[in-house]
Amino acid sequence: MHISFLTPEYPHSLSGPSGGLGTSIKNLAETLVNKNVEVSVVIYGQSQAAEFDENGIHFYFLKNQRYAIGGWYFHRRYIQKFLNQIIKQKDIDLIEATDWIGITAFIKLNCPLVIRLNGSDAYFCKLEGRPQKFKNRLFEKIALKKADSLVSVSRFTAEKTSSVFGINRKYEIIPNSIELRSFSVSNRNEKTNSILYFGTIIRKKGVLELAYIFNEVIKHKPEAELIMVGKDVKDVREHESTIELFKRILSSEALKRFSYQGAVAYEKITEYIEKASVVVLPSLAEALPMTWLEAMAMEKALVTSNIGWAKEVMVNGETGYMVNPIKHLEYADRIIQLIEDPELRSVFGKNARQKVLEEFNADVVANRNIVFYKSVLKLSGN
Structure with a gap:
């Protein structure tokens, strides 16, 4: 064939x-x-x-x-x-x-x-x-x-x-x-209080909602750090850089704890996933996102959106948390909960990889x- x-x-x-x-x-x-x-x-x-x-x-x-x-x-x-x-x-x-x-x-x-x-x-x-x-x-x-x-x-x-x-x-x-051998499990380089978003920097991925969410995280956990990795694109509504729109939403305190790494080679993304304490993927529009599978395969605790396709990938409270990204306070609370509970992160991560192993x-x-x-x-x- x-x-x-x-x-x-x-x-x-x-x-x-x-x-x-x-x-x-x-x-x-x-x-x-x-x-x-x-x-x-x-x-x-x-x-x-x-x-x-x-x-x-x-x-x-x-x-x-x-x-x-x-x-x-x-x-x-x-x-x-x-x-x-x-x-x-x-x-x-x-x-x-x-x-x-x-x-x-x-x-x-x-x-x-x-x-x-x-x-x-x-x-x-x-x-x-x-x-x-x-x-x-x-x-x-x-x-x-x-x-x-x-x-x-x-x-x-x-x-x-x-x-x-x-x-x-x-x-x-x-x-x-996903090819699991390319996303091996290792938490030895995990950085405390580190939050990762990776993927295209675009409105439909929920990144502008993430700015409001991170503002709430910083209010209650000022030592938290948000790292974003991915290609920046021009916003479909404002017709300017999405990452610049994102930064303008951030509070002065949140901006100090934010780092944008730009687009990286595909084979390098695992290095960023490995270092993250929590991976956040607040997508507003997807079909079935590869980023979710990649983070799950590396046994990372996730906070994702709960829209449409999400229930076909995640199990809320078992492989991570699913929250509507427009609910900024609730989303931030889930991130903080995972940052502060390494045991829960480990349980979610193991469940996530097992689901990928069985279904994806x-x-x-x-x-x-x-x-x-x-x-x-x-x-x-x-």
């Missing part, structure tokens, strides 16, 4: 920036290769074209194309032509694409197409309460209706997507996964995907 992934991002030194979407594809692709499944990864929108093999995966970097008019159409035709070439040349059985901006709308492939719901633009616009471009919504709906099969990383995402687009289709639910580890999830891919091929007659 030969599976090809079509994606706008992938964590590789030669490609552009990548977030949780790229990481989830990487984890699945590498585990499938270990299970003797042939894998190709096609990454579009890149600065340079490239083709090479690495870690048993065939990589194709598609250079971003510019068109005077009709770019949305001609770009897709360009991708279609390339995909159908490698389908024929490499005997690709199935292509999996993302739901983001409906990249496969108007693309006709010579093999079955699966779309994995990691959160479309329409999905996130709905969760964030902001308007969406008509073109993006149209393309996403067309792509979802045309796909041979759909799979979602969480039930919440599947149900919300169905509601947003008014599409009544069957979805397979298979979560994102790469080997288990890859097996589920293989069964799903085979069922798609059987239905298509391949």
Whole structure:
């Protein structure tokens, strides 16, 4: 079986920036290769074209194309032509694409197409309460209706997507996964009173709420320290740096106990997780966040949001605490409780890693995907 992934991002030194979407594809692709499944990864929108093999995966970097008019159409035709070439040349059985901006709308492939719901633009616009471009919504709906099969990383995402687009289709639910060997357990470098946020610095991740929350933490625990790691992006509402908006919310006392480390290489993030006493991930809009799985795998006590997808990852009071991020005082109280109770942190951390081991580890999830891919091929007659 030969599976090809079509994606706008992938964590590789030669490609552009990548977030949780790229990481989830990487984890699945590498585990499938270990299970003797042939894998190709096609990454579009890149600065340079490239083709090479690495870690048993065939990589194709598609250079971003510019068109005077009709770019949305001609770009897709360009991708279609390339995909159908490698389908024929490499005997690709199935292509999996993302739901983001409906990249496969108007693309006709010579093999079955699966779309994995990691959160479309329409999905996130709905969760964030902001308007969406008509073109993006149209393309996403067309792509979802045309796909041979759909799979979602969480039930919440599947149900919300169905509601947003008014599409009544069957979805397979298979979560994102994590390679546990890359996130080993070690608390020997844990720093007392250290609070960590890692991930994109963006409103939808709840970082502006975190500023208010940290102000409350500092009032009651002035020795606490907040460290933030991740790429800063321009805020969709204020059109300026999100980290600057964050700092303006902080009290003078909180600002003194705050440190922003910027974006770091993916392989370095474990060093920051290892040092944290508590990891805070107050997301307001997700599909199934990789950051949560990574922190859980390292046996860290978490305080996360309690919205939608959260109950499919966390168990409140067992793997950590789940609190609505707009409840600043309650969220701060949970952080302080964990900082002051190392025994509770240890219990939560062990429970968290066990849940990842049972439900989200790469080997288990890859097996589920293989069964799903085979069922798609059987239905298509391949």
